[in-house]
Amino acid sequence: MATLPTLADLNAHPHVRFNPLRGEWIQVSPHRTARPWQGQVERTAGDEPPRYDPTCYLCPGNERAGGNRNPAYTSTFVFDNDFPALLPATPAFESRDGDLLIGRAEPGICRVVCFSPRHDLTIARMSVAELRPVVDVWVDEARALGARPEIAYVQIFENRGAAMGASNPHPHGQIWATASVPNEPLREQRALESYAGAHQGACLLCDYLALERSRAERIVIEEGSFVALVPFWGVWPFETLVIPRRHVADLESLSSGERDDLARLLTRLTTRYDNLFETPFPYSMGFHQRPSDGAAHDEWHLHLHFFPPLLRSATVRKFMVGFEMLGTPQRDLTPEDAASRLRTLSEVHYRDR
Ligand SMILES: [Zn+2]
Ligand SMILES: [Zn+2]
Numbered sequence: 001m002a003t004l005p006t007l008a009d010l011n012a013h014p015h016v017r018f019n020p021l022r023g024e025w026i027q028v029s030p031h032r033t034a035r036p037w038q039g040q041v042e043r044t045a046g047d048e049p050p051r052y053d054p055t056c057y058l059c060p061g062n063e064r065a066g067g068n069r070n071p072a073y074t075s076t077f078v079f080d081n082d083f084p085a086l087l088p089a090t091p092a093f094e095s096r097d098g099d100l101l102i103g104r105a106e107p108g109i110c111r112v113v114c115f116s117p118r119h120d121l122t123i124a125r126m127s128v129a130e131l132r133p134v135v136d137v138w139v140d141e142a143r144a145l146g147a148r149p150e151i152a153y154v155q156i157f158e159n160r161g162a163a164m165g166a167s168n169p170h171p172h173g174q175i176w177a178t179a180s181v182p183n184e185p186l187r188e189q190r191a192l193e194s195y196a197g198a199h200q201g202a203c204l205l206c207d208y209l210a211l212e213r214s215r216a217e218r219i220v221i222e223e224g225s226f227v228a229l230v231p232f233w234g235v236w237p238f239e240t241l242v243i244p245r246r247h248v249a250d251l252e253s254l255s256s257g258e259r260d261d262l263a264r265l266l267t268r269l270t271t272r273y274d275n276l277f278e279t280p281f282p283y284s285m286g287f288h289q290r291p292s293d294g295a296a297h298d299e300w301h302l303h304l305h306f307f308p309p310l311l312r313s314a315t316v317r318k319f320m321v322g323f324e325m326l327g328t329p330q331r332d333l334t335p336e337d338a339a340s341r342l343r344t345l346s347e348v349h350y351r352d353r
């Protein structure tokens with residue numbers, strides 16, 4: 001690079017900065033200021049949201065904050081985020097001042113996936129027939145974005161509920177596709193590689209799933225080709241890990257039958273979550289899968305994490321603070337007890353009783 005970029009150059013674009021204390025990166029999106037907020041406090045049971053909200057920027061036919069109008073969609077709807085944290089046209093640059101001030105451009109794409117035209121639904125309140133097209137959209141978007149040469153990773157996720165920072169209650173998720181592999185999947189990739197290296201090429205998650213299925217104490221539900229369990233090492237009180245039984249590296253490798261199973265499992269699991277405290281259960285969930293950086297990555301085993309914050313009731317949540325922020329995460333409820341509680345819950349939604 002001819003001239004050394006300054007901090008002002010860095011701050012003109014989305015970029016990542018290196019944290020030498022942790023050996024990982026932080027995403028900075030300086031342009032993203034006027035993001036709309038339509039979040040709200042968690043609704044309590046009985047407080048029914050409307051099927052259509054004329055002020056919601058995700059409902060069919062409504063105008064979004066950026067000035068675009070949504071079509072009168074009847075199933076799923078995908079669009080480029082009007083306030084993206086990442087921009088595809090970000091110019092390539094690296095800024096480096098010794099070994100301590102290291103930053104570089106992070107081009108990327110942010111999309112929004114509306115799961116349903118109905119403002120009042122959640123995954124738990126959608127039928128399997130309504131949810132299956134959402135699985136197909138995730139697969140199609142992962143394939144299309146992953147095929148772009150500048151994209152190394154496609155992160156699909158959902159923040160549900162104001163407690164997790166969701167900016168709108170309309171059922172929707174997000175996709176952030178990035179030029180580099182983010183911290184969390186990168187850390188898991190190293191663990192998968194190192195386990196395979198130490199165990200004659202075996203897969204950490206295949207071996208782990210076989211162990212959990214033989215013991216059953218942390219399994220929550222099985223749905224054909226997919227299993228949901230509370231991981232032995234789970235941090236959040238009712239955290240779950242959803243794993244396909246077959247060693248598949250990514251979403252697009254799922255068969256049609258496996259996609260059916262995934263849709264059914266998600267409906268069943270989120271219904272149990274809602275029934276736990278008889279409230280629309282907040283969570284962050286998302287897939288981890290093979291990077292699309294051109295390498296084969298046969299070590300990867302697709303999976304889905306659910307990180308829900310609630311601990312004891314619809315209003316008492318766990319915070320990661322103090323020792324947990326500075327030392328090591330801590331939990332009181334054991335993963336075995338959490339799995340046992342989730343197992344005993346009905347799959348008839350509390351609002352339908
Ligand atoms: Zn809406
Ligand atoms: Zn595997």
Ligand SMILES: [Zn+2]
Pocket residue numbers: 188288303305
């Ligand atoms: Zn993961």
